[in-house]
Amino acid sequence: MAAEQAFVTLTTNDSYARGAMVLGKSLRNHKTSKKLVVLIGPHVSNQTRAVLHKIFDEVRVVDVLNSGDTATLTMMKRPDLGVTFTTLHCWTLTHYSKSVFMDADKLVVSNIDELFDREELSATPDPGWPDCFNSGLFVFCPSNETYSKLLKYCKEHGSFDGGDQGVLNGFFSDWTTADINKHLPFIYNMSSIAIYTYLPAFKQFGANAKVVHFLGEMKPWSYTYNLTQGRLRGDVQASSQPGFLLQWWALYSAEVLPALIREYGDQRFDSGCEEEAVESEERVQPLVSSAERRHLWEQGQIDYMGIDSFDNIQKKLDVFLK
Numbered sequence: 001m002a003a004e005q006a007f008v009t010l011t012t013n014d015s016y017a018r019g020a021m022v023l024g025k026s027l028r029n030h031k032t033s034k035k036l037v038v039l040i041g042p043h044v045s046n047q048t049r050a051v052l053h054k055i056f057d058e059v060r061v062v063d064v065l066n067s068g069d070t071a072t073l074t075m076m077k078r079p080d081l082g083v084t085f086t087t088l089h090c091w092t093l094t095h096y097s098k099s100v101f102m103d104a105d106k107l108v109v110s111n112i113d114e115l116f117d118r119e120e121l122s123a124t125p126d127p128g129w130p131d132c133f134n135s136g137l138f139v140f141c142p143s144n145e146t147y148s149k150l151l152k153y154c155k156e157h158g159s160f161d162g163g164d165q166g167v168l169n170g171f172f173s174d175w176t177t178a179d180i181n182k183h184l185p186f187i188y189n190m191s192s193i194a195i196y197t198y199l200p201a202f203k204q205f206g207a208n209a210k211v212v213h214f215l216g217e218m219k220p221w222s223y224t225y226n227l228t229q230g231r232l233r234g235d236v237q238a239s240s241q242p243g244f245l246l247q248w249w250a251l252y253s254a255e256v257l258p259a260l261i262r263e264y265g266d267q268r269f270d271s272g273c274e275e276e277a278v279e280s281e282e283r284v285q286p287l288v289s290s291a292e293r294r295h296l297w298e299q300g301q302i303d304y305m306g307i308d309s310f311d312n313i314q315k316k317l318d319v320f321l322k
């Protein structure tokens with residue numbers, strides 16, 4: 001029987017690969033003793049593959065299974081979810097006895113090797129529908145038998161949300177009630193939603209977060225980072241957790257970007273970073289009370305350029321997370 005255990009992630013393009021690189025680095029920096037595996041689609045560039053090889057123990061090319069359920073996907077306005085069917089390939093990694101799958105839009109902020117004490121299928125509740133698990137992080141046991149059953153399930157039942165989360169929740173449908181040990185604490189997959197829908201809980205438990213999940217359409221790599229100023233350009237989506245977003249970029253610019261620059265050499269590539277300084281004049285702080293501020297924040301009217309700037313949010317997060 002296979003003795004080794006591995007963290008597994010997935011990317012089908014060069015953009016998500018940036019996320020995978022940062023995720024891999026963050027696992028290494030927190031001294032995981034497990035192997036790191038990345039599944040990649042055939043369109044990932046050679047330069048990206050070379051950098052992935054430096055971070056991961058295993059880089060494996062897989063065929064992208066497309067769900068073909070375009071109606072559902074369009075309905076959800078997330079056509080990119082179709083390729084997440086590739087996730088199912090992770091069950092074929094039978095040279096590992098147990099694995100933890102993590103999608104690439106995550107940052108590890110603590111060692112999480114203890115997840116390997118859990119059984120298949122362990123996962124955190126989905127913040128949008130807590131009777132479902134979020135498929136962005138789950139403990140599983142690679143098995144060709146389970147893999148065939150999953151594919152059969154897909155063919156017969158499809159996916160109620162057009163992606164892997166629907167399939168996996170359908171297949172492991174007893175997760176909701178069967179065994180509380182398979183409900184992982186939310187701190188292993190803490191999403192942005194927690195901060196702005198339940199701030200008191202974030203204040204109470206946020207400091208224990210072990211994994212941050214950048215949920216939603218805007219991913220860390222969708223932004224442009226100013227290297228000179230150490231801040232992001234333009235507006236930032238309310239749900240993007242500016243403090244953690246900056247942590248992601250700090251790691252990317254310090255430990256991933258140099259490797260990409262080495263691989264691309266003289267060729268141009270989209271690094272996501274800019275160097276030139278933009279306007280630096282002090283912004284006038286609006287004169288609003290803190291109750292009014294909170295009201296505006298809860299209404300989604302967030303003043304990212306002023307009082308809710310990254311620097312201020314970072315200061316606030318630092319206070320909560322001490």
Ligand SMILES: [Mn+2]
Pocket residue numbers: 103104105136213214215
């Ligand atoms: Mn995700």
